[in-house]
Amino acid sequence: MADGFQVVIAGGGVAALEAVLAIRALEESPTPIELLSPSRDFRLQALSVAEPFGGDARTLDLAGFCADHDVVYRPDGVAEVWGGPQRVLTDRGDEIFYDALLMATGARRASVLPGSHPFRGAADVGWFGDLLERLRRGAISEVAFAVPRQVKWTLPIWELAMLTATWLAEAGGGERKITVVTHEPAPMEVLGEAVSSRVAELLAERGVELEAGVGVVRFDQGRLVCERGKEFRADEVVALPGLSVPEIPGVPQGRYGFIGCDAEMRVDGLDRVWVAGDSTWFPIKQGGLAAQQAEVAAAGILRAAGADIEPPPLRPVLRGALITGGQPQFIRAEIGADSDAVLTTSPLWWPPIKVAGPRLGPYLAAHWSLEREEEDPGLEQTEDLEPAADEREHEAALRLALDFAEIDARDGDYVEALRWLEVAERLNVTLPAEYVQRRDDWRAAVAH
Ligand SMILES: Cc1cc2nc3c(=O)[nH]c(=O)nc-3n(C[C@H](O)[C@H](O)[C@H](O)COP(=O)(O)OP(=O)(O)OC[C@H]3O[C@@H](n4cnc5c(N)ncnc54)[C@H](O)[C@@H]3O)c2cc1C
Structure with missing residues (x-):
């Protein structure tokens, strides 16, 4: 691995922390990482719905997390990205050099x-x-x-x-x-x-x-x-x-400020810059997906550093836990042509934490000392999950994108519908034949 290859991570949320954990787990030799976040705490937003009803706010001190993972923490934000000289300008006016930059700054x-x-x-x-x-x-x-x-x-x-x-x-x-x-x-x-x-x-x-x-x-x-x-x-x-992303000079941004990237999470038009989480163009904003994207970005960054690693293409799977006031319901989107998502009161992954980050979930469960109950051998172990698990997941992700496209087209929002088709294509597949025609129709509708 290249000596001293400097990784800068902008953000202190789900995607940033998952990326740190993934880099530390996959690296062949220690990689210098600096993490910038203006907020000093990580907070699990997914649990904020329970807080008004007496649920605990689940937070994590970022300085402590960084110290535990040999990461330099800087309580500051990225104000601009200068792609040519590979530097970020911070809110406080400092310039920081990067060999690889991960933008994980979330959305407003x-x-x-x-x-x-x-x-x-x-x-x-x-x-x-x-x-x-x-x-x-x-x-x-x-x-x-x-x-x-x-x-x-x-x-x-x-x-x-x-x-x-x-x-x-x-x-x-x-x-x-x-x-x-x-x-x-x-x-x-x-x-x-x-x-x-x-x-x-x-x-x-x-x-x-x-x-x-x-x-x-x-x-x-x-x-x-x-x-x-x-x-x-x-x-x-x-x-x-x-949701929208505020302007970040130097970073190409699209509709509502979202950042375009390829299936390996490399930012369109910028070398050595990756993106993960709510700030990406990917239309579903969900913590489990943010973490899966961070896994892919982390692997790409390590490959750029010289590691012998092949970043898996992003094949997102939705895992959500619905808090009901009674037993929580666990959802896993397995939408094939004829099948629905799975919904059950038994956890579908372990630990059953609200945001199903492959590494962050287990880390937070351990950090917050959540009890590990008797383990069911049928459960998915999120720590062992590969982002690109198998063909069924790929198919499910594709189906999901196409379903969203249909919904948007039905609502007359052809711009969003076309975006979903782009999602389907970026999942590394060719569009099903009927959607090639629909894409033409929807493009025509947008043009008028
Ligand atoms: C009410 C609610 C309920 C939700 N429920 C669920 C759920 O049940 N399941 C689920 O999976 N997801 C859920 N989500 C979504 C989930 O919280 C987000 O998808 C996830 O947090 C996105 O992660 P992120 O890292 O992209 O952004 P965030 O977690 O928002 O983190 C962004 C980080 O970037 C930092 N930052 C911002 N600007 C800059 C800058 N310029 N420079 C450096 N750092 C910067 C911020 O301070 C923050 O630390 C919920 C969200 C909300 C609000």
């Missing part, structure tokens, strides 16, 4: 439904707790949870609605109306009929009303205004936020 979450409150994670825990208290006291009685059309990965809204209803029943609140309004024809439609109907059952068991197939427009004076003249009364509306 902001409201896209005027008048509503976005739930963006940790930043909204306090506000959401106040809303619960007002509901319990009866100061308000009708709350709607809304999914704007831009948002395709809807898991947190189902969690928030179910947790709210369960909490109210336990806290002894009187008659309250909790409704979820989503553009999807059924909850988490893209994961298939089995998941949708189970989530609908869980909602019904908790008395949560469901308005599916409804596009939301704005919340105004107690009315949630929707497409096609529909309206719902509500005292408050909590919505999922839209």
Whole structure:
């Protein structure tokens, strides 16, 4: 391996930490790594939905993590990337040289439904707790949870609605109306009929009303205004936020600021720069996927450093855990042509931590001393998972991309639909024949 090959990682979230763990596990000799993050703590955002209901905030001190992994930690951010001289300029004005740079800076979450409150994670825990208290006291009685059309990965809204209803029943609140309004024809439609109907059952068991197939427009004076003249009364509306990436001079950015890359996570148009996580062009923003991307990027970086390693192409698989207020439900997207995703109350991977990072999951479980229960030999061991596991996973990822394309085209969003076809193609496959024709039709629709 090249002596002193300098790796710089920008970010202190899921993708950055997974990349550190992957580099340390796969390297042939010690690789100098410097990690820059303006936030001093890592926080598992996926668990923030449980915090207003008494769940613990799960955090990790970045300086400590870096010290444990022989990484230089710099509490600073990347302000610009200078590809030619291979340097980043930091927010504090320092210049840092890199042989390889991993951009893992995440995305910004902001409201896209005027008048509503976005739930963006940790930043909204306090506000959401106040809303619960007002509901319990009866100061308000009708709350709607809304999914704007831009948002395709809807898991947190189902969690928030179910947790709210369960909490109210336990806290002894009187008659309250909790409704979820989503553009999807059924909850988490893209994961298939089995998941949708189970989530609908869980909602019904908790008395949560469901308005599916409804596009939301704005919340105004107690009315949630929707497409096609529909309206719902509500005292408050909590919505999922839209994502975008702030401008980073020197980095080519596309729609909403997302960063383009190839299937090995190399940034389009920049040498020696990789990207992973929410800031990538990949349309589903999910921690498990961020970690899988980081694994691929880490392998590519080590190969660039001279290691004898072949980065696996990205073949993403969705693994999600749905917090319901009762038993959690574990989801693994195995969408083949005729099969749905798997959804079960038994963990489908180990440790059953909310973000299924191949290395970060086990690391966090050990760090937070989560109990290791009797092990089921049928469980996937995430620490042993290869990002490119097998052909079935490849097929499942492709099916998922095509399903999302269909959904966007049905909603008239041909630009996004074409993006999904790009996802399918980047999965290293040729498009199924019928989609070649559809791509032409959708391109024509965009051109008009
Ligand atoms: C409410 C909620 C629920 C969720 N539920 C789930 C779930 O159930 N399962 C799941 O898998 N995922 C879930 N997610 C998504 C998951 O949290 C994200 O997909 C994941 O955190 C993305 O990882 P990342 O490393 O790309 O970004 P992040 O984890 O957001 O980390 C970005 C890091 O970059 C740093 N940074 C920002 N700008 C700069 C800069 N200029 N220079 C250097 N560093 C910078 C930030 O400080 C931060 O440390 C949820 C998210 C939210 C908000």
